[in-house]
Amino acid sequence: DVVPMTLPEKSLALIAHSKRTLDLAPTRDPEWITFGLNNIYRFVPAVNVAIQIHTPEYLAAHPAYSKEDLRWWEGLKDTPLIAQRVFPQWPTSESMPLARLQERFPRVPWTSTMAYMMGLAILWIEAGAFPGALGEKCRPARRFGLWGFDTLDDYSTQGPAAAYLVAEADHAGIECVIPKASGFLRQPFL
Numbered sequence: 001d002v003v004p005m006t007l008p009e010k011s012l013a014l015i016a017h018s019k020r021t022l023d024l025a026p027t028r029d030p031e032w033i034t035f036g037l038n039n040i041y042r043f044v045p046a047v048n049v050a051i052q053i054h055t056p057e058y059l060a061a062h063p064a065y066s067k068e069d070l071r072w073w074e075g076l077k078d079t080p081l082i083a084q085r086v087f088p089q090w091p092t093s094e095s096m097p098l099a100r101l102q103e104r105f106p107r108v109p110w111t112s113t114m115a116y117m118m119g120l121a122i123l124w125i126e127a128g129a130f131p132g133a134l135g136e137k138c139r140p141a142r143r144f145g146l147w148g149f150d151t152l153d154d155y156s157t158q159g160p161a162a163a164y165l166v167a168e169a170d171h172a173g174i175e176c177v178i179p180k181a182s183g184f185l186r187q188p189f190l
Contacts, residue, residue, distance in 0.1 A: 009141040014117045018150035021179045025147035037113045039069045051082040080132030112158040118165040125174050145177030
């Protein structure tokens with residue numbers, strides 16, 4: 001009889017663009033799987049999972065995204081790319097499980113990519129599996145963290161949904177690592 005090997009557990013680092021904590025992300029730590037949003041490849045050496053919730057057509061017309069960005073999503077080989085749906089030009093794209101997210105977290109408005117990332121992290125941890133080929137290499141530990149994510153200034157509207165999802169993670173027994181330097185959940189007084 002062949003005894004199946006147990007897949008190693010890896011924590012999940014959710015990485016966004018805020019410079020306040022971006023450089024603190026565990027991008028070279030083998031104990032962490034990196035999950036990056038949008039054009040995060042510009043800022044970190046590599047990601048294990050990517051997310052892009054905008055369509056290729058929207059991105060091609062948007063001034064914040066370049067042809068290089070489009071080529072990056074098109075050129076992904078082994079990195080799962082979570083998207084609205086499978087797009088032929090994005091060979092590793094996988095459909096966002098929106099119905100599952102809405103069912104599991106009915107109070108979340110789903111108006112930011114970070115909310116999607118946090119919801120997916122919780123779903124993957126609860127299911128015990130990462131998406132795509134990554135799920136064949138390792139399984140999620142009961143921990144995720146937020147780097148490069150701030151709810152100050154232009155992104156202040158993302159704070160309530162993110163705080164709710166942190167509470168949901170806590171309730172499910174999932175640790176959420178938030179760097180002390182982060183502006184997320186920082187309050188000037190009790």
